[in-house]
Amino acid sequence: MRIRVLAADDDPSIRELLRLTLSMEGYVVLEAEDGEKASRICETEQVHLAIVDVMMPGKDGLELCREIREHYDIPIILLTAKDQLEDKEQGYLAGTDDYVAKPFEPKELLFRIKALLRRYRLVSAETIRLGSVEIDRKGYEIRIEGEPVTIPLREFELLAQLASQPGRIYTREQLIGLIWGADYEGDARTVDVHVKRLRERFSDRKEDFVIATIRGLGYKLEVKDE
Template sequence: MSSKILLIDDDDRFAGLVKRALLAEGYQVDIAEDGLSGLAQFTENSPDLVVLDWILPGMDGLEVCRRIRQVGTQPILMLTGKESTKDRVLGLDAGADDYMVKPYETEELMARIRALLRRTQLDQSIIYTFGDLTLDTSTRQALRNGRVIHLTAKEYDLLEIFIRNPRKVMTREVIFDRVWGYDFGGESNVLDVYIRYLRQKLESNKESKLIYTVRGVGYVLKEKE
């Protein structure tokens, strides 16, 4: 299941740009245009992460941050135009886990969000299941029909991307970004090599194929065709 992100910002144009970038990464996104509605949505929807502006109508972002911290432990990323060192200290002391200044680079924002979510997920044991395949994020162990599949770190990261996004085509660019942190370029075959290794391990007992190639796009985890 994709992570839910609550974006609290009163600038419609800016919020729209951030939302589109988040949706492109596969996140679910809710938007609140002021502090009070942001708190209400936080309580109602229980997001996995909050992206919070400082300057908001009515209740400002610092107070919103403090109130969220009173009731929840979800990571908060402050994304604001206030850029002084004092502002950063105030934001972090109010309970923010990270602080970014506008204007920002989309790639850096996405990377920081991924890092915050990873940090949170390390404290949680999530077990994903797809057919006869199981992945335990706390032990980083994969099982197929009860058989332990011994994976390298990169093979595990690849499999986690697929099982978190079943039946969804994952583009080569997205996979490179999430597993290696950058794009090797269109001519690199490193991804194809790792996919081949992963398939061999998943199908070593002649089990059905799980990872399919979508030519010119990427790969998808799905049921047997």
């Protein structure tokens, strides 16, 4: 199966660069010059990864990113001429997986695409392996070096969610929605409490993975052998 990549950018030269770079690597490129066309492509075509420009007429990249994240489980890379911290924050809050500032090196973009596709393949796996730690998502069981370990359900679900896409930044609000549900009425800081417990519980497994705090945004799981 050939990977189909949506390239949404209102700059024809950027779309051409993306088309040539990705086509040479064997990807199928679906081009959109604005957010509205990109939405229609997502509705009618199978898309495995989206590269989205932030500044587009009509529906901008942040709005498109939020829409994709709501309806499709695919990796997203935001492209932008801006490289300020607040712009990155808005991108991650919208649900992007990665953020690349223009001008970009085609080889670097390819590295990022391949890394994201590897991470997303873990999402469908019933068993996630983080070094010596195995997470059995179907059986709700964790094994360390083959030995079963029992932890509370919310902690299990939080760890499994973070581990399903290593390197992806999740905001507290996103994790609340995914783990506790949209109708949860408690404080989003409950995520901090559960992350702290997970860190304490797996403090001797830092050679396998760590849960990193991204200041002002949320958390991501880092696999140490990557």
